[in-house]
Amino acid sequence: MSTNRQPGRRLYFFSALATALTLLTFFLLCLLILSRGLRLFWPAEVVQFQYPISGQMQQVFGEVVSRQQVNAEQLAAAGLPSHSQAQRVLIKQGQMAGQTAFRWYWQHLSHDWQTPAQLSLLRHFSQGEFYGVVTQENATELQLRLSDNSSRTFQRRDIERVISPNQLSLWGKLQLFAAQWWQFLSTEPRQANSAGGILPAIMGTVLSVLLMALLVAPIGIMAGIYLHEYAKDGRLVRLVRLSVHNLAGVPSVVFGVFALGFFVYVLGGSIDQLFYAEQLPQATFGTPGLLWVSLTLALLTLPVVIVATEEGLARIPQSLRLGGYALGATKAEVLRKLILPVAIPAMITGVVLAMSRAAGEVAPLIFVGVVKYAPVLPLRSEWPFVQLDQQIMSLGLQIYDVGLQSSNADAAEPRVYAITLVLLLLIGSLNLLAMRLRRYYRAKTRSQGA
Numbered sequence: 001m002s003t004n005r006q007p008g009r010r011l012y013f014f015s016a017l018a019t020a021l022t023l024l025t026f027f028l029l030c031l032l033i034l035s036r037g038l039r040l041f042w043p044a045e046v047v048q049f050q051y052p053i054s055g056q057m058q059q060v061f062g063e064v065v066s067r068q069q070v071n072a073e074q075l076a077a078a079g080l081p082s083h084s085q086a087q088r089v090l091i092k093q094g095q096m097a098g099q100t101a102f103r104w105y106w107q108h109l110s111h112d113w114q115t116p117a118q119l120s121l122l123r124h125f126s127q128g129e130f131y132g133v134v135t136q137e138n139a140t141e142l143q144l145r146l147s148d149n150s151s152r153t154f155q156r157r158d159i160e161r162v163i164s165p166n167q168l169s170l171w172g173k174l175q176l177f178a179a180q181w182w183q184f185l186s187t188e189p190r191q192a193n194s195a196g197g198i199l200p201a202i203m204g205t206v207l208s209v210l211l212m213a214l215l216v217a218p219i220g221i222m223a224g225i226y227l228h229e230y231a232k233d234g235r236l237v238r239l240v241r242l243s244v245h246n247l248a249g250v251p252s253v254v255f256g257v258f259a260l261g262f263f264v265y266v267l268g269g270s271i272d273q274l275f276y277a278e279q280l281p282q283a284t285f286g287t288p289g290l291l292w293v294s295l296t297l298a299l300l301t302l303p304v305v306i307v308a309t310e311e312g313l314a315r316i317p318q319s320l321r322l323g324g325y326a327l328g329a330t331k332a333e334v335l336r337k338l339i340l341p342v343a344i345p346a347m348i349t350g351v352v353l354a355m356s357r358a359a360g361e362v363a364p365l366i367f368v369g370v371v372k373y374a375p376v377l378p379l380r381s382e383w384p385f386v387q388l389d390q391q392i393m394s395l396g397l398q399i400y401d402v403g404l405q406s407s408n409a410d411a412a413e414p415r416v417y418a419i420t421l422v423l424l425l426l427i428g429s430l431n432l433l434a435m436r437l438r439r440y441y442r443a444k445t446r447s448q449g450a
Helices: 002-040 072-077 170-186 199-230 236-247 252-277 289-315 316-324 330-357 396-403 409-449
Strands: 047-054 055-067 087-092 103-107 111-113 119-124 128-137 141-145 151-155 159-164
Touching: 002 170, 055 128, 072 409, 087 409, 111 119, 111 316, 119 141, 119 236, 128 151, 128 396, 170 199, 199 289, 199 330, 199 409, 236 289, 252 289, 289 330, 330 409, 396 409
Parallel strands: none
Antiparallel strands: 047 055, 047 111, 055 087, 087 103, 119 128, 119 159, 128 141, 141 151
8 A cells, every 4th residue: 555655645745846846936036026126216325436547546436236256267367466355346337428337346456435425316318327426506407526526517407316325214215216116117218218117118018918808808708619619529620729729839920920911011001091091102000000919919819718718618517508408598598697607717817818928928019010119108088099000119028128139238137127027017917807807706606506
């Protein structure tokens, strides 16, 4: 008997181990994204130190981004003598004439580190960030002395924010953190998406996913119901099911190429010729836009909804159907009053899984309407309230563009994690909503059955 229990114990052990590793990976991923993403909004101290540059000691202002231990080989490659505790520090020093915004400094060569209370951080709408000491200010102008003792004068209307992080209390830092987080969520991007907020990307993602759900839910659910409840098992039905499963495995970029050729050029061009002929050759729907983005996502996620609907219907016991038939109900009445209420949680799961996948898609959407920069929201005050022919931004493309196309990787890293955090919160909200809906319909079905 002990030999028969041994395989079961091993299976139990490996299943528990796999679950623990999955949860550990998930929590580590969340911790990494939170720690790197929220750093973008937390006000860090501004440091001041002396450093030898071109044979002369010069003053440096900035924020400490990271520290890195350096071995003897790296010191030798940099042309520096060996040092027992060599460490280099990445300083965010802002916009300086002839220097990069981020620069590495050797810790053992720097001197006189301080955090003076008078040091300030100035964020300019178009020119970026500056570190220095405010020397003069009035209602219209502000003068800042930089680390090289040069002075810059800024117009108040061009300044986004002036902060003195070294003077802030914990409560002041929390207030500034909340204000910067809200500004990130509620404003449009600037400086080639390297600054400002992500509101157009959030709205573009939400609108395209909601329109996709309105399109894919009825089609996918009805197709699943037909395949499981009405279609007779045969070669044609098996071929359709095989095609649906194969469609789920097609690379997403293929959907983008198909959508560009069929939705945009064929379908959109036909709509322009029928309803917007007076505006040709200026295309209205025969060009990438929000409508084609949503249709592409619907086509991409349709197999998910069909398969989830079929699986939900397959889990319902046959006795429930037979009981309805025995009471004299027709097939349509059994389906509408007995089967569908029990299968609704599975259908909701399929739709939410489709929405979660669609929210993070990038490759197919570049072909049909998602662009790098489109600050105008696709909303209007009159019917139909949504401008379907307008190009949009998305969170997925923002992550790709900021992370891989930015000229400054050090500046882009915390912003990439912050956008990723917003995308995960959006997807998590969808899943929480699905859980609540599933729980509601299950409780409703049980109460009706009782």
